[in-house]
Amino acid sequence: MSSPPLPRRTLVTRAAALSTVPAIGALAGWGAPGSAAAETTRSGGVASHEIALGTQRLQRSGAGRWATGRLDTAAYRMLALTWTGRAPGLRVRTRSGGRWSSWQALRVLHDGPDTGSREDAGRRGTDPLWLPEADGVEVLVVGRRPGDLHLVLLDPGSRPGDARARASIPGGRSGAAQEDSDEPARKKPRRSPRPRLLSRKDWGADGSWRDGKPVMCRTIQQVHVHHTASGNDYSRGDVPAMIRSMYRYHTQSLGWSDIGYNFLVDKFGRTWVGRAGGPGKPVRGAHTLGFNNTSVGVAVIGNFETSGVSGKAVTAVVKLAAWKLDKYGRRPSGRVRVYSTGSDKHPKGWVRLRVIDGHRDTNDTACPGQSLYKKLPAIRRRTRKRAKRYGGTG
Structure with missing residues (x-):
């Protein structure tokens, strides 16, 4: 018998708190010491990989710039980043079919519940990016480096209908x-x-x-x-x-x-x-x-x-x-x-x-x-x- 779903705020809190849980097939190339943690879940036909990009993962790549470097990942179709507090400048490039894309900026998602409402969990994110099937990513942060930045990779699979x-x-x-x-x-x-x-x-x-x-x-x-x-x-x-x-x-x-x-x-x-x-x-x-x-x-x-x-x-x-x-x-x-x-x-x-x-x-x-x-x-x-x-x- 399956367990009842966790309350929404509990789920978000758990995602934000990830720091030492080992990846479960989410990031094929993230096995080195000091690598960021990942939580992989699959339900409703969607595989979701939530990866904490802490200060150890984001390395300085210039004045006011931090990057993850090119990373191998499990297959995904949608990408987003989330954080709390003030929005950072975020860019990504992805790998599909063995080829890396050019850098593209991710816009802040301005859709959302009203501030202070029951479903306002206080977490912010980017507009999600839909891609051809991808298996690699690199994240660049420009300006403020957030301490609780999370990378979200989603593979929705396909249904017969x-x-x-x-x-x-x-x-x-x-x-x-x-x-x-x-x-x-x-x-x-x-x-x-x-x-x-x-x-x-x-x-x-x-x-x-x-x-x-x-x-x-x-x-x-x-x-x-x-x-x-x-x-x-x-x-x-x-x-x-x-x-x-x-x-x-x-x-x-x-x-x-x-x-x-x-x-x-x-x-x-x-x-x-x-x-x-x-x-x-x-x-x-x-x-x-x-x-x-x-x-x-x-x-x-x-x-x-x-x-x-x-x-x-x-x-x-x-x-x-x-x-x-x-x-x-x-x-x-x-x-x-x-x-x-x-x-x-x-x-x-x-x-x-x-x-x-x-x-x-x-x-x-x-x-x-x-x-x-x-x-x-x-x-x-x-x-x-x-x-x-x-x-x-x-």
Whole structure:
């Protein structure tokens, strides 16, 4: 009989405290004296390697620079780094197919639960990086050298259904009756319909990673648009594995109660249910620091600082935003007065923001990437048009 899952804060505390546990196949080349410790776990089909990069592992490589050197590792597909306190400057290069990549900077992850909330474990991290299968890594720290830096390597594996995933939640009717209502459908449309969705089961969510029951917002005032910054070179069959990896990272490495986003959209135009609690309900996410309490967070999978966003992905965002906002009578093209619980851009208090905005409008971040951010005016117009077509609020 398996043991019950540990409380989320316990898991994060244990990961942060690693210093002498021997690696279990995680780092093939880390057997030398003074090597950093690693904890390898496998559950939900995901192999997770958490490696403490202490002062012995990070060696000075110049003024204000520390590096690990090139390291052999077990196979992985997603990489991230975590720490506590002020963010360091972080760069990595990785080895795939026997060849080392060029250096690339890792951005600080600005998605997250509100400060002081139940799921705020106090640990920070980078945006996760999705890669071709890799078996080596080198980490460079520029500036402050943190004492509790951890390298996270994730191998989500693959499931037979990953490549064949199809929407298991059909599109809703365009009347007043929706999936969360017992009211009979009306002949005259009253709301924007629910788009087709892929469920948590479709991407392989392991329910034991969650911590606690979903928390509901009292209302929905906004849709915050994000990108995952994880990379654009992925196939249809990669997407469930990518989401499983993000879920593992958010819950087990950062200590959140669930995956942060309410929904995720891929470049093929598919919409995936993220956080548990029911897609038709006002589930509070952990996606926009200071503004989670009355909003929905949708993340488009990819990095749109370096690439354009697909038309199919934009259309999926429009359909999702129309459905979620129309249920609460919000004007997709308008502005709304919302309460900030405190972010790195807006202190506590009331602020007026777009009903559909980009993550950079609420936090000090480049998210959702310049090319996706430039699409927001068109997304607002199209969402308004769709809402009016079904008799909703335009």
